Amino acid sequence: MTIKNITVLGSGIMGHGIAQVSAMSGYHVVLRDIEKQFLDKAMEKIKWSLDKMVSKQKLTEEQGKEIFSRITPIVDLGEALKDCDLMIEVVPEIMDLKKKVYAEVDKVVPQKTVFASNTSTLPITEIANTTSRPERFIGIHFFNPPQLMKLVEVIPGQKTKKELVDDTINFVKSVSKEPVVCKRDVPGFIVNRLFIPLVHEAAYAMDRTGATKEEIDSAVKFILHFPMGIFELADFTGMDVIHKATVEMHSRDKKVINPHPLIEKLYDEKKLGQKSGEGFYKYSGEQYERINLSEEIAKKFNPIQLLGNILNNAAWLITNQASDPQEIEKALLLGMGLKKPLFETAKQFGMKNIVAELEKLAKNNKFYEPDPYLVSLM
Structure with a gap:
């Protein structure tokens, strides 16, 4: 597969970021959205980002202009796809909406075009099967913001051709990103399968131990070596x-996640976090504020149950041949910013202790049963 022309469907934060990253690597990019006003806003943001790089002397003024000129905003779908080698779909994470978009795309797209979805959790196989070319369909999950984050998850569907996986890995490297292949199309892929359940587990840990959010977050940051709580x-x-x-x-695999009602409650109350001014914590103003966490506060909470949760999901990925320890560590380093390898941290706690903790929790809820891979490391 020779890629020269890329069409990005959707011009939101991820869409215009992927368009910019691709244009910076020499590709001709069409950025498509359903209304001109969305595209105008996206092009403004790309220009602002490139101007910032020029002011920091990461690009010359000439290079900035050249990159910007390689991105063409287009509303008409047929026009946007007419000479497309690779289409990257970045529409919102709603399965019905994605299926609707692919049905429209299928009618106007050239035979040569490869389909890629930037979904972070929806099954690639399910989306691919709604199209006329499931064997030429793949997941390319960039992380937010694409301009800064190095990691890209590559996820083949059940019918994806092997050559397309290799071509996609090469494409990801060509835009100066680090690919990690999720070998099986499993819910959450690699990073979200580890991250999302951990948020719920932290809420359960608060219930079980009476620890404060700050105590749990301090332990996650200073003992488990996360970049933040x-x-x-x-x-x-x-x-x-x-x-x-x-x-x-959870709808696709009850084993992956033990939903805590607090997450849904915060969502229903529109307490969405930093973007709405309140989530688990309260925020004031536009700037992202760091919570006051410390090594001293970290001593008040033992994060072994949280470690057990993330390790159990990592082990599941290994047992089910979706990934391996090296790729998981790479994904956690680049996708979540872990400052120390997960399995190294586990050694400090002792795998025996971690498995014992999971077994204790499993007495009340089978969800916590330790994966055979974890047991084998004891």
Whole structure:
């Protein structure tokens, strides 16, 4: 597959970010949305981002202009797809909406076009099967914001051709990103399968132990080596994103997630985190505020149950041949910013202790039963 022309469907934060990243790597990009006003806004943001890079001397003024000129905003779908080699779909995470978009695309797209979805949790196989080319359909999950985040998850569907996986890995590298392949189309892929259940588990840990959010977050940051606390990270991501991902993942696999009612409650109350001014924490103003966490506060909470949760999901990915330890560590480093490998942290706690903790929880809820891979590491 030779890729020269890319069409990005959807011009929101992810869409215009992917368009910019692709144009910066020399591709000709068509950015498509349903209304001109959305495209105008997206092009303004791309221009602002490129101007910022020019002011920081990461690009010359000439390079900035050249990159910008490689992105063409188009409303008409047929026009947007007429010479497209790779279409990257970035419409909202609603399965019915995605299916509707692909039905329209299928009628006007050239035979040569490969389909890619930037979905973060919806099953690639299910979307692919609504199109006329499931063997030429793949998941390319960029992380937010695409301009800064290095990780891209590559997810083949059940019918995706092997060569397309290799071509997609090469494409991801060509836009200066690091690919991680999720070898099976499992709910949440790699990063969200580890991150989303952990938010719920942290809420359960609060119930079980009476620990404060700050104590749990301090332990996650200073003992589990996350870049920030888990509640902090949830607020930063957005409760709308977490809730939707929870519903999708849980509806497809009850084993992946043990939903805590607090997440849905915050979502229903429009307490979406940083973007709405309140989530787990309260915020004031536009700037992202860091919560006051410390190593001293971290000593008040033992995060072994949280570690057990994320390890159990990592082990599930390994047992079910969706990933391997090296790829999981790479995904956690680049996608979640972990400052120390997960399995190294596990060694410090002792795998025996972690498995024992999971077994204790499993007495009341089978969800916590330790994965055979974890047991094998004891």
